[in-house]
Amino acid sequence: MNNFTFYSPTYFAFGKGTEKEAGRLIKRFGGSKVLIHYGGGSVIRSGLLDRVKESLNKENIEYIELGGVKPNPRSGLVYEGIDLCRKEGIDFILAVGGGSVIDSAKAIAAGAMYEGDFWDFFEGKPIEKALPVGTVLTIAAAGSEGSGDTVITKEEGMLKRGAGSEVLRPKFSILNPELTQTLPAYQTACGAVDIMAHVFERYFTNTKEVEITDRLCEAILLTMIKEVPRVIKDPNNYEARANIMWAGMVAHNNLVGVGREQDWASHGIEHELSALYDVAHGAGLAVVFPAWMTYVMKHDINRFAQIAVRVWGCHMNFANPEETAREGIERFKQFLKSIGMPTTFKELGAREEDIPLMVEKLGLGENGTIGSFVRLNSKDVENIYRLAL
Known part of the structure; x- marks a missing residue:
């Protein structure tokens, strides 16, 4: 730590x-x-x-x-x-x-x-x-x-x-x-993805021996997985709304991020989507994060396998942890779909021909990078956008 x-x-x-x-x-x-x-x-x-x-x-x-x-x-x-x-x-x-x-x-x-x-x-x-x-x-x-x-x-x-x-x-x-009880289901779901994304930006770290904040991150994610479907089904469920509201605060006041390197590449990549298309930030993150996860997963297979087991309930394949990691990403995508979120450019209304413009506006130039878990250059960002097509 x-x-x-x-x-x-x-x-x-x-x-x-x-x-x-x-x-x-x-x-x-x-x-x-x-x-x-x-x-x-x-x-x-x-x-x-x-x-x-x-x-x-x-x-x-x-x-x-x-x-x-x-x-x-x-x-x-x-x-x-x-x-x-x-x-x-x-x-x-x-x-x-x-x-x-x-x-x-x-x-x-x-x-x-x-x-x-x-x-x-x-x-x-x-x-x-x-x-x-x-x-x-x-x-x-x-x-x-x-x-x-x-x-x-x-x-x-x-x-x-x-x-x-x-x-x-x-x-x-x-x-x-x-x-929050009068919010449309789509807006509620967008907010939930934003909360989960704030946790992911901290969870995927190169810092070793951060078990306490790993577990705090996992607790927030498990809470969201349980409570979001409940409020989608029953918008007036006060107790579920209360858990989500407090989770949103805890996810981003940095309690779960102290003592560890944080990433924040996906937020930067998404900002170009919501700036260009004026889409909800959470919806943009639902498209970007699975693509980012797929692109950087091999940097630390064990961390992706860990979250797959602890959060998404996957069985650990010790002989092939990459299989577990990929299953976790797929379960995350299925969760997003189950709460009505887009996971592709097409669903979001984004266009392939705008990818060069978004990469340019991110302002990395020839030598700049974004993120810490994996430092991404302009070509990497373009590849992530294309994975999201």
Whole structure:
């Protein structure tokens, strides 16, 4: 296990009706004038936004609103939010929605405290200061409610990039599983794949002797395998929704990633898909990950065989562990299909002729690589896209 530091200070309020605590928590963490940031009409139609605003009114907290966040959140609204925060003297941002809303809120929070272009942070500049952020989560997926990460799409060139800093970890996050019960099955499944992908990015590592985090990763994956079919069958299953919602947070606050080298190639490869076609991130990951697994599997057959046995219930073939590894990947693909996810370019609506463009936009050039488990160059990425056809 590698040396590490781990600091995860987010306060979590979990359970039924917890959105009513938003005002009290904002006051606890020093907010006095708030930007409420949200997406489309669902938070309005459901009455969630009104309940949140009522909780702020009870605490005499002033607020303004900025809606309109789209999936794969855009830079244009981030610029608008930054200008609004500066003009109105905002000292706290409350994100009401899913990962896209939270990511947009984090980008605004960083940009509002920076004199330059916020996109500098998505090209490598460290984020040192940000307005405090709180969240009211409406979908279990991205894990942004517990992480210091954010992903934004720059509309000029449609470049999808990530940034991160400990200062972006939310001060508090409100997690009410009831708020996810109205999600369509497809959106629920996309979120589930995102959660599992965050675990895979950490599980496939070159670091040796990481049994504790291996087992934590496996526990999250087993939970998803059990609970996702239950909520697809019965969207109102609160207990299954609760397990999925907490799994989403634990999968990405880095508890399961400490002390081990992490990969993140598949996320980078997928970002070009969702940037170009505007597909759901989880759906893109469902296409990319089995292809990536197939391509890199021989780098560490035993690790792939281990997850096949421990998570997918395969029988270990000691004479031919590659057979076990391949069976595990196939069972993963069958699970994806069983919850309504695509596993090929065709199902996603992606086109073979766009592969060179996606490889180019990834920006690796002639000598650059992506990933750590296996360092992939541009040709490797092209091969993975073609495996997904």
